[in-house]
Amino acid sequence: MSVYKAGVHTGHPLDPLSALEIKLVADQCKAYAAHYGYGTLRFNTIGLKEPTKASLLAFEKQGPRPAREAEVVLTEPPKSNPIEVVVDLDAKSVTSFKKVDGVLASIILDDFFVVGEAMLKGAPEVQKLCADFGIPSMDHVAIDTWPIHPAHPEDVADSTKRRIMGFMYYRSTDLDNIYAHPLPWLPIMDVETRKIVKIECAWKGQPPFAKQDFNYHHKLVGPTRSDIKPLNILQPEGPSFTVEGNLIKWQRWHIRIGFTWREGLVIYNVAYEDEGRLRPILNRASIAEMAVPYGEPQEPFHRRLAFDIGDLGLGVLTNSLELGCDCLGSIHYFDALMANSKGEPFEIKKAVCLHEEDAGVIWKHTELRTMHPESRRGRRLVISTMATVANYEYGFNWYFGQDGTIQHEVKLTGEVSTTLASPEDGTNPKHGTMVAPHVVAAFHQHLFCARLDMAVDDAEGGKGLVVSEVEAELLPEGKDNPWGNAFVKKETDLLNESTSGRLVDPMKSRFWKIRNPAICHEYSGHPIAYKLMPANTQLLLAHPSSTTAQRASFATKSLWVTPHSEAEKYPGGNYPLQNVNTGGVAEWVKQGRSIAAGSDPVVWHVFGATHLVRPEDFPVMPVETVGFHLKPVGFFKHNPALDVPHTINTASKLASHCCGALAANGHSNGHANGHANGHSNGAAVLAEPREANVET
Incomplete structure (x- = not known):
């Protein structure tokens, strides 16, 4: 929510543009273009030009308010080259108007629905193919529009x-x-x-027609299960968080959120209240790029490689979330404002969901000498969005825990992209899985890159931080390891960006630490830190010589580290659409800049999933999750969740139909002890049906 009154912005400098601001920006662009003789312009994107990191740090220290600016990308059809514009909202004037040659602006919603659906379906040559195939009407045809991957030399040309x-x-x-x-x-x-450039086909002769229906819509699936009792999430006293504009306060956490057309949800200024002081942890975090390469060599399907963020934009493809289904409990929603191709604002209602949820036991110990258990049940704050990109849904979830842990989780669901099976493959295609008669879902990858600008209690916003690689190392047998069982922690500082590209190695328990050498832990004596805990993730599988590897070069390492630069925001480059020379983080690190203390390092973490499709992923895919954790290492004096209160969830009860000796003995003893000593926190009450899922 942005505050813009009487032509002056009075909210936080990171607030997204308001509807009035979007209109003002569009008007200024149109007037400037008309004055200098430009023809009809199309708005590709309009968004906030974030203030520089230095100006934001000064503002947070009661310094001057940064300039309020918007950044715009225009095109002048029939040209697709971007025109980058900066508009000063305070002065209400265009301050920069620059053409960018050799690259292409991103795909926008008009391209999906006007060109993709209407124009392609209306093309006579397409209609003839469908009629010859036995399709009675184009009303029975649907089209998924994709950006084209330049796989061929002629595509590159x-x-x-x-x-x-x-x-x-x-x-x-x-x-x-x-x-x-x-x-x-x-x-x-x-x-x-x-105009249609060409129509390609994987077949020679008449292909089969996959006629059998496989549906997931609730009106077409049945009967559904009848043995599920209601399970309602109730918070009778409301949520524990408060919201002030885009600032969220929960437990000890302070978090500011934003929203962009490209990244969608952005997390800013994450800090934790500790012993009376607000300690910064993160300046800015987002999922800054993703690549989805397919492993099917059959023409024309080899052209599937989507940059769902840089090519398309997660923000504009974000869903309006549904109360009581997408999110449960006492919910607060944030709406998002985008701009269409005419420069007009449009709203995505309920684009971001904020709620808290039960997170299981956060810590427990039973003193065996007295058999006294102490147990605390934790909860976590959830900030989430969901985007639909053609066939796939991506849920992006930031979790903040009572123990100081930050987790990011991507939930993959939706539909697998399908093609017709080749007769040569029979029922066992080499590069995919048969999910229905004549229907193949190709193997593919989802590779995400998080941009993490850490702070770790640094008053200068992370300028003094150091990134290191930590792993467990077995000592050689000998004097220092006479029994062959000793291992140590090996920590190596990453000092130059040219050697910062690192790989996940679960056999060494490898993780990366972002530490602040200026502050040491009171007991351990080591610098305070947060560690990046990766999942065991496979990276890009394409051959290094392929155009896939050239375009998605960011996905060839699990970690990159670069010195902070206002110009380096997107690991796949600013304009990846049909671009073989995308630039991005794999190119930036070739400069060999220092990432030692004083460089203000930025961490880029690549993670994802290699999807060897299962039949169970069709006709709609159960959620699969990928992600990473950020955990404190010596940042706190001791367990920060020690002060989670000892409470009992009074709504929990014995199931009335429990039976048998195990139920009688186990529940009568263990459950009673649990109620007396262990159940806690009342994070989310599970109860019989009554008023639930209240929107705040």
Whole structure:
């Protein structure tokens, strides 16, 4: 929520643009372009130009308010090259208007629905193919529009022409699952001229028609289970968090959020109250890029490599969340404002969900000598969004725990992208899985890159931090290890960005530490730190010589570290669309800059999933999760969750139908002890049906 009254912004400098500000920006761009003789312009994106890190730090120390600016990307059809514009909202004037040659602006919603759906479906050559295939009406055809991956040399040569490709499907009814009926053609269209460049097909001769329906819509699935009792999440006294504009306060946490067209949810200024002092941990965190390469070599499907953030933008594709389904409990929603191609604001209602949830036992110990248990049940704060990118849904969840832990989790669900099976493959295709008769879901990867600008109790916003690699190392047998069992912690500082590219290694328990050498822990004597705990993630599988590896070079390492730069925000480059030379973090590190103390290091972490599709992933995919943790290491004097109160969840009770000796003995003893000593915190009450899921 941005505060903009009488033409003056009075909110926080990181607040996203308001509707009035978006209109003002569009008007200034149109007036400037008209004055200098430009033709019709199309707005690709309008968003806040974030103040510099230095100006934000000064503002937080009661310094001057940073300039309020917007950054805009325009195109001048039929050209697709971006025009970058900066508008000073305080002065109400354009301060920069710059053309960028050799790259292409991102795909926008108009390209999906106007070009992709209407223009492709309306093309006579496409209509003839469908009619010859036995499809009675184009009303029974659906198209997923994708940015085109320049796999061929001729694609690279034509990379100045913005194109989309349309994956085509048959639909038996309005509610039918289209991915059960892939069609064999792939039309490729020029976005600006609205002309079909060519139509490619994986088949020679007449391909099969995958006619059998496989549906997930509730009206087409049944009967559903009848043995589920209600389970309601109740917070009778409301949530424990407070919201002031875009500032969230919960337990000891202070968190500011923002929202951009490209990254979607952005986390700012994360700090933790500790012994009467607010200690900064994170300046800025986001998922800054993702690549989704497919492993199917069959033409034309080899052109599937989407940069869902840089090509398309997660913000504009964000869902409006549903109360009582997407989020449970006492919910606070944040709406998001975007701009369309005419420069007009449009709102995504309930784009960001804020709630707290039960997180299981946070710590417990039973003193064996007295059999006295002490147990605390924890909870966590959840800040989440969900975006739909063609066939896939991505849920992005930031979790903040009572023990100082920060977790990011991506939930992958939705539909697998399908193609028609080749007769040569039979029922065992080499590069995918048969999920229905004649229907193949190709193997693919989802590779995400988080940008983490850490603070770790540094008053200068992280300038003095150092990043190190930590692993467990077995000592050689000998004097220092006579029994062959000794191992030590090996810690190596990363001092130059050119050697900062690191890989996950679970056999060494490898993690990376971001530490503040200026402050040491009272007892351990080591510098305070947060550690980045990665998951066991496979990186990009494509050959280094491929255009896939050239474009997604950021995904070849699990970790990169660079010195902070206002110009380096996106690890896959500013304009990855159809761009083989994207630049980005893999190129930046070749400069060989120092990342020692004083450089203000930024951490880039790559994680993801290699999806070897299962039949159970169809017709709709159960959630799969990937992510990472940030955990304090000597940041706190001791366990910060020690002060979680000892409380009892009075709504918990014995299930009335429990039976048998194990139930009788186990519940009568263990459950009674649990109620007397262990159940705690009342984080989320599980109870019989009554008023629930209250929106705040």
